[in-house]
Amino acid sequence: MKFTLKIATAAILVASATGAFAQKGETVKIAWLDPLSGLMAAVGTNQLKTFQFLADEFNKKNAAGVKFEIIGIDNKLSPQETTSALRSAMDQGARYVVQGNGSGAALAIIDALEKNNARNPGKEVLYLNYAAVDPDLTNSKCSYWHFRLDADTSMKMEALTTFMKDQPDVKKVYLLNQNYSHGVQVAKYAKENLARKRPDVQIVGEDLHPLAQVRDFSPYIAKIKASGADTVITGNWGSDLSLLIKAANDAGLNNVKFYTYYGTVSGTPTAMGAASDGKVFQVGYGHYNMGGEIQRLSVDFNKKFKEDLYTSAAYTSLQMLVDGFVKAKSTDPVKVAAALEGMRFKSFNGEVEMRKTDHQLQQGLYVSKWEKAGGKFPIDSENTGYTFVPVKYYEPYVASTPTTCEMKRPSP
Numbered sequence: 001m002k003f004t005l006k007i008a009t010a011a012i013l014v015a016s017a018t019g020a021f022a023q024k025g026e027t028v029k030i031a032w033l034d035p036l037s038g039l040m041a042a043v044g045t046n047q048l049k050t051f052q053f054l055a056d057e058f059n060k061k062n063a064a065g066v067k068f069e070i071i072g073i074d075n076k077l078s079p080q081e082t083t084s085a086l087r088s089a090m091d092q093g094a095r096y097v098v099q100g101n102g103s104g105a106a107l108a109i110i111d112a113l114e115k116n117n118a119r120n121p122g123k124e125v126l127y128l129n130y131a132a133v134d135p136d137l138t139n140s141k142c143s144y145w146h147f148r149l150d151a152d153t154s155m156k157m158e159a160l161t162t163f164m165k166d167q168p169d170v171k172k173v174y175l176l177n178q179n180y181s182h183g184v185q186v187a188k189y190a191k192e193n194l195a196r197k198r199p200d201v202q203i204v205g206e207d208l209h210p211l212a213q214v215r216d217f218s219p220y221i222a223k224i225k226a227s228g229a230d231t232v233i234t235g236n237w238g239s240d241l242s243l244l245i246k247a248a249n250d251a252g253l254n255n256v257k258f259y260t261y262y263g264t265v266s267g268t269p270t271a272m273g274a275a276s277d278g279k280v281f282q283v284g285y286g287h288y289n290m291g292g293e294i295q296r297l298s299v300d301f302n303k304k305f306k307e308d309l310y311t312s313a314a315y316t317s318l319q320m321l322v323d324g325f326v327k328a329k330s331t332d333p334v335k336v337a338a339a340l341e342g343m344r345f346k347s348f349n350g351e352v353e354m355r356k357t358d359h360q361l362q363q364g365l366y367v368s369k370w371e372k373a374g375g376k377f378p379i380d381s382e383n384t385g386y387t388f389v390p391v392k393y394y395e396p397y398v399a400s401t402p403t404t405c406e407m408k409r410p411s412p
Helices: 002-017 041-060 079-091 103-119 153-164 181-197 218-227 239-250 268-272 292-305 313-328 333-340
Strands: 027-034 067-074 096-099 126-129 146-148 172-178 202-209 231-234 257-260 280-284 344-347 350-354 365-372 386-394
Touching: 027 041, 027 079, 027 103, 041 067, 041 292, 041 313, 067 079, 079 096, 079 103, 096 103, 096 313, 103 126, 103 146, 103 181, 126 313, 126 333, 153 181, 153 280, 153 365, 153 386, 172 181, 172 218, 181 202, 181 231, 202 218, 218 239, 239 257, 239 268, 313 333, 313 344
Parallel strands: 027 067, 027 096, 096 126, 126 146, 172 202, 172 231, 231 257, 257 280
Antiparallel strands: 280 365, 344 350, 365 386
């Protein structure tokens, strides 16, 4: 804590010395566009609370001297609704938007901002993507106005399969994913990476299912069981992972391990409980027991809302904006976008870098295993008594993947 305060104080002194307080006292409106209705409402509601809670924390003290205001708008997990929500946000004066649930919605924001920012100089809007992980968003569909704070699907699969190649019990893999860009990419990169790193591994089954529509996963569990799989790889999140894990446990599928991206998301830890002890792995940019400021904030969040703070990229988003404001000496999205390119900064998980070529954050990744909480890892999830315990950490270069982005930057 003392170390954190020293860093914050030093940043303020530097800002004062360079006259970077031109924006001091400004209120920065950030529109949050994600689901507050439907099967993924619990996820969206938690994430909106997370952004609002962290904004309140940053408002107490930040090196840029700004105040954040989070405007929550339900996009119903629909690209079309997202476009309408974005228009509403801009009408309310938001020059920054954050979104994360669903790469279809992410692409809708990118397309809309490309048009808006070209047609309305002086009214540009910047998009911070905290969880939509389709690699195309920073490759063929990359945009100057889009910055991604989460590791993309290919980066996470790179780390996950680097871990899996050393697990001798992984022999027969079943791929089960949501039928949209992210789920399709999870399957694609799983097959490519396993073929390269563990050519002996068999893919014994593959399914795609509708996003946020399946209420009973028992038919899929029956197919997994019949396939003889010892491992399932899934990029499912929200109800689609919670109900999948519940169906597996209800069916007594005890001899199969699940390798996941989003085991911490609302409802999934409760679905796992004691029955999933040692059977579920997750790849991500952090874990429950990170220590330091993020752990203190997570504990406070849990006390206030009786929920877990699992979208830590919200913290990274706000920290990056603060540092960008200081560097740009402005909150103008055009100046801030230029400042963010290639910027290195400290977040809760160490030093990270916003890669200039494609605006994809470069950061370390953890592979964690669902186990009983205790000892060095005392903080559990959803009062289950269990937590994701880190079993392997990979430096940013391990999971970093190349980009094909041909960034079109605005004329100076």
